[in-house]
Amino acid sequence: MSHAVLCAPDAPVTGAAPLLPVVGAQTRVPLVPGGSARYVDLDAAASARALQSVADRVAEALPLYASVHRGAGYLSQVSTALYESARATVAGFVGARADDVCVLTRNSTDSLNLLAGAVPDGAAVLVLDCEHHADLLPWQRRGPVTVLPTGDTVVATLRAIGAELAAAPYALVAVTGASNVTGESLPLQEVVQLAHAAGARVVVDGAQLVPHRRFSLAGSGADYVVLSGHKTYAPFGSGALVGRRDWLDAAPAYLAGGGAVAEVTVEETSWAAAPHRHEGGSPNVLGAVALAAACDALAALPAGALEEHERALRTRLTEGLxxxxxxxxxxxxxxxxxxxxxxxxxxxxxxxGLVAAYLSAEHGIGVRDGRFCAHPLVTRLGVPAGALRASVGVGSTLADVDRLVTALDTWLSEGPTADYAQVAGRWQPVDDPRPLAGLAGADPAAVARGAGCGPATA
Structure with missing residues (x-):
């Protein structure tokens, strides 16, 4: 298939080049038919590749790494400054208010579980059935929770939220900032207005939002937002919960241990205030540095650049499909x-799962398949057995999208050239010649055993 670029030859084409450079953009991978191809990573919604600026910042910080907060050594003081500066950068990136607190966590799932433990006992939570499991399971386990069916339209969904809030008291409404299945979202300011009018707070699952759109706690009026570094081009194991302080100061320490306390005796413990109250143990300093570097890089982009880049790529993809x-x-x-x-x-x-394996093995394209940790939503959309997902980021290009559409066209017109079989629930080429052990020091059998949650649950 050919896809013409409809613009003057000398005009800059949005999406024709990466918006920001990422590590490994020219990595080549082996193909089952033989030879190799540049890897096309269309799985940014699962984990985005590191920005080059993030990798560079981590490399600069690594020689300075030392213990934080209580070390007298000079590098301990430097590392403490790096860590606390990163906290301030992340808070600023999501438009935190002056009295908000930023707790550094492992990822969005960690952040939402932390917040679930901070909601006052007995207080009810309202959540939609279109949420990612990270924004559904913590509330189900905590209880009491109402899981509201998603309406067929935005208008109907907002009307249902308003009616439920009017019918019963809720302390918190949990809402996605952007769906990890379709990229869609509810108008957050309207959700916040409905919730606040009923005396409820709002937490935004920003894992799929803040890497792709400008977001502000102060501007939206939301009470909390969570984010993951590995989806924000900083795959070094850090995330954040940012928002109102009072529940976090009153809640039990999320992880009991050193750093979370003010005073300890054999009889009792006096806990520190948030954020340190919920950051027990030695923190992930380099992860925080990486996340802050990603926030700096995204914040430095011109207003509208993210939207324009993704609009061009999404339009090219949907029109091609x-x-x-x-x-x-x-x-x-x-x-x-x-x-x-x-x-x-x-x-x-x-x-x-078979199509995804074919795209990888015969075309060097990485996409996601399965139910995307959003089982209720995927079932609601009429595909309980799962679907395919292509997701772009700042390192994606029109050429990447065209590779995917062309490969799918080849699947439909010619079919796969290799034979495939299911191994531990995942489709794989039969007698796959591609080296994994030599490439990454991994045991191929272990890779097969641990390949996600399987085609129906990944």
């Missing part, structure tokens, strides 16, 4: 605003 027979793009709401660069789709008559 529309030309392929039997391919259906998933949407939650027909009346939603512009989604982020996450596109899930099905190929009629094809197992999504």
């Amino acid at each position: 529309a030309t392929l027979p039997g391919v259906r793009v998933l949407r939650i709401w027909a009346d939603s605003d512009e989604p982020t660069g996450v596109v899930s789709f099905t190929v009629a008559g094809a197992d999504p």
Whole structure:
């Protein structure tokens, strides 16, 4: 297939080049038919590749790494300054208010579990059934929780939220900033207005939002936001919960241990205030530095650059998919605003896991398949067995999108050239010649055993 760029030859083409450089953009991977190809990473919604500026910042900080907060050594003081400066940068990146607190965590899942332990005992939480498991399971385990069915339209969903808030008291409304399945979102300011009018707070799952759109706690009025470094081009094991202090100061320490206390005797413990109250143990200093570097890089982009870049890529992808027979793009709401660069789709008559394995083995393209840790939503969308998901980021290009559309066209017109079989629930080429052990020091059998949650749960 050919896809013409509709612009003057000398005009800059949005999406033709990466918005920011990422590590490993030219990495080549082996193909089952033989030879190799530049790896096309269309799985940013799962974990985004590191920005080059993030890797550079970590390399600069690594020789300075030492213990933090209580060390008298000079490098301990430097590391403490790096860590606390990173905290301030992350808070500023999400538009924190002066009295908000930023707790550095492992990821969004960690942050939401932390907040679940801070909601006052007995207080009810309202959540939609379109949420990622990270924003559903902590509330189900904590209880009491109401899981509200998502409406067919944004208008109907907002109306249902308002009606539920009017019918019963809730302390917190948990809402996604952008769906990890379709990239769609509810208008956050309207959700916040409905919740606050009913006396409830709002937490935004920003894992798929803040790497792709400007977000502000102060501007939106939301009470909390969570984010993951590995989805924000900083895959070094850090995340954050940012928001109102009072619940976090009153809650039990999330992880009991050193650093979370003010005073300890054999009889009792006096806990520190947030954020340190919830950061027991030695913190991930380099992860915090990496996350702050990513926030700096994204914040430095011109206003609208992220939206323009992803709009060009998503449009190219959806228009290309529309030309392929039997391919259906998933949407939650027909009346939603512009989604982020996450596109899930099905190929009629094809197992999504098999198609994903084919794209990887024969074309060097990485996509996601399965139910994307959003089982209720995927079932609601009519594909309980799962789908395929392509997701772009700042390192993605139009050429990457075209590679995917062309490979899918080849699947439909010619079929795979290799034989495939399921191994430990995942489709793999039979007698796969691609080296894993030599490439990454990994045991291929262990890789197969640990390949995610399987096609129906990943």
